[in-house]
Amino acid sequence: MSHQTGIRANEQLAKVFGKAKNGKFRVIKVSIENEQLSCGATAETKKDWERDYDKLIGPLLEKDVPCYILYRLDAKIPLGYSWLLISWTPDTASIRQKMVYASTKATLKTEFGSAYITEELHATTLDECTLEGYRRHKQDFAAPAPLTSREEELKELRKTEVHTEINTNTRHQTLGGINCPLSEATVAAVQEMVRGKHDYLQFRIDLEEEQIHVSRAAKVELADLPKQVPEDHARYHLFLFRHTHEGDYFESYVFVYSMPGYSCSVRERMMYSSCKAPFLDELAALGVEVVKKLEIDSGSELTEAFLQDELHPKKILHRPAFAKPKGPPNRGAKRLTRPTAED
Structure with a gap:
């Protein structure tokens, strides 16, 4: 199941995105606030991307609160710089937050410009957000097969499933439904x-x-x-x-x-x-x-x-007989032919 939430970037974030494509920022933190994509923080380039990575990304992450991190790599692409999109969704976040962030990711990519985002990383632990975690991710998912936008959304939603032990007596609980308790x-x-x-x-x-x-x-x-x-x-x-x-x-x-x-x-x-x-x-x-x-x-x-x-839906007991359509009104009388001697 995949749904778009209708959440869009606010005016301030749209301006930040415009400046980022010109190389002004190294990192942008994006959060969902008041049903809008908002800019949580930005930081400019200090050194090269590897030295900046842990120093700039670590302080932006909150233990229990999801967010998106856009991190500018130094690689050049025809449009400008390539960017890494980190989807930070901690296991301790609520199911509702996981659903909203997973369903809004495609919109974020569209608002920023999908062509600029050359790599993606989905992280649920702080260790996965470090430079070492990013390198492990690169090794594990080297040369991934291209996916359609629909496949990417489904993949993102599967990653936010609630993991439970699976055997013959248990069923896997996914985001197909949220079991809210009854008072x-x-x-x-x-x-x-x-x-x-x-x-x-x-x-x-x-x-x-x-x-x-x-x-x-x-x-x-x-x-x-x-x-x-x-x-x-x-x-x-x-x-x-x-x-x-x-x-x-x-x-x-x-x-x-x-x-x-x-x-x-x-x-x-x-x-x-x-x-x-x-x-x-x-x-x-x-x-x-x-x-x-x-x-x-x-x-x-x-x-x-x-x-x-x-x-009690009404049932059709008898289907109407096929009515042969009438011919054109001005075609004249039918022609009668006499049999010939050969017939």
Whole structure:
């Protein structure tokens, strides 16, 4: 899975990039702040690139905070100097930070100029960011096969996987989903819904705690269901849809993921998208059999007709017979021919 976050370089960083291509800087630190690529620090050339490497890069790295480091090598290319891009993603960083930085890397390269970046290094430990670590990387990945931009993004996302022991009884946990824990109140509300106390639950993700909370538990009529969907934040909804179809009575659990477009922050969109599948597994473990999963932009979509069509799609019982198209209207009468003696 690979997604662009929509994060772009701010005006200050764009000016720094322009000066860097003229050889003014040796190193540039780039961080993601307020959903923008920002310049964290710069340093000018002191000696040659090997002597400058450890002195300039080491002080820029924070133990638990990811960042990008653009380091100018002394090799010349047709456009100017070649640059090394270091993606610093420590193992102690949160999964959310790893996802955002991995998904924004392609945008950073485009903003700076992909042609200038001739080498890349993905580092998770401080030792890998040293000159010795860079040389080991060069030896291990000498002459790599060329990759498309899509392949590069997938490779970067795989590097940020959470590594666990793998055997016949374990599964590898990757960034396919983030398992946010459920609060005690959330578990209790789901259990009460199974027992029949509620027919509607609304859930929110606390982005700081990375935990799922129940924000509303009530008896809600179908006509009032659209009013429950916020217009400025993403939410999960669980609704017990009581209805009849072709004379039969049904009670169906419907899971709704509401995302009101780009009015939500990048972090909120990514968290709700990534937590959905693990959250559905948690609901199943609590005894909720979700019959239908829906994604909507607005609460106005949740009408009875919409839910009926989603749960009971109309079937085409008889296909219409093929109708031969009529000929052109002015072609005249059909010609009749008499059989000849030879016939």
